[in-house]
Amino acid sequence: xxxxxxxxxxxxxxxxxxxxxxxxxxxxxxxxxxxxxxxxxxxxxxxxxxxxxxxxxxxxxxxxxxxxxxxxxxxxxxxxxxxxxxxxxxxxxxxxxxxxxxxxxxxxxxxxxxxxxxxxxxxxx
Numbered sequence: 001x002x003x004x005x006x007x008x009x010x011x012x013x014x015x016x017x018x019x020x021x022x023x024x025x026x027x028x029x030x031x032x033x034x035x036x037x038x039x040x041x042x043x044x045x046x047x048x049x050x051x052x053x054x055x056x057x058x059x060x061x062x063x064x065x066x067x068x069x070x071x072x073x074x075x076x077x078x079x080x081x082x083x084x085x086x087x088x089x090x091x092x093x094x095x096x097x098x099x100x101x102x103x104x105x106x107x108x109x110x111x112x113x114x115x116x117x118x119x120x121x122x123x124x125x
Contacts (some may be wrong), residue, residue: 011041072101
C-alpha cells in the first residue's frame with residue numbers, strides 16, 4: 001500500500017484518462033490532484049508541492065514538454081520526479097521527453113495493474 005501522505009499531480013486534458021489514473025492511484029493510497037492544462041498544472045504544483053508529477057505531452061496551448069521545462073527550471077521542482085504519460089511512441093519520442101527534463105516515460109494505454117508499481121518505483125528512486 002502507498003504512503004497516504006504522497007501526493008501525485010496528473011496533468012491530462014482527456015477527462016477519461018485522468019479519471020482512470022485517479023481511481024488507480026487513490027485505490028493504491030495516494031492523494032491525487034488533477035487538471036487539464038499546463039498553466040493550471042504549474043499553479044497546482046506550486047500550491048501543493050506534489051511528490052510526483054505525471055504529465056501528458058499533448059496538452060492544449062502549452063504542451064507537457066514545455067511545462068516540464070518550466071517546472072524543472074524552478075529550484076523547488078528540480079528533484080521532483082516528472083513522468084510523461086503519452087501515446088507518442090515514435091522513434092525519438094522517449095528521448096525528447098527525457099531531454100525536456102522528464103525523469104521517465106510511460107506509454108499509453110497504461111497498464112492499470114502495473115501503474116501503482118511504476119509510481120512506487122519513481123517515488124523511491
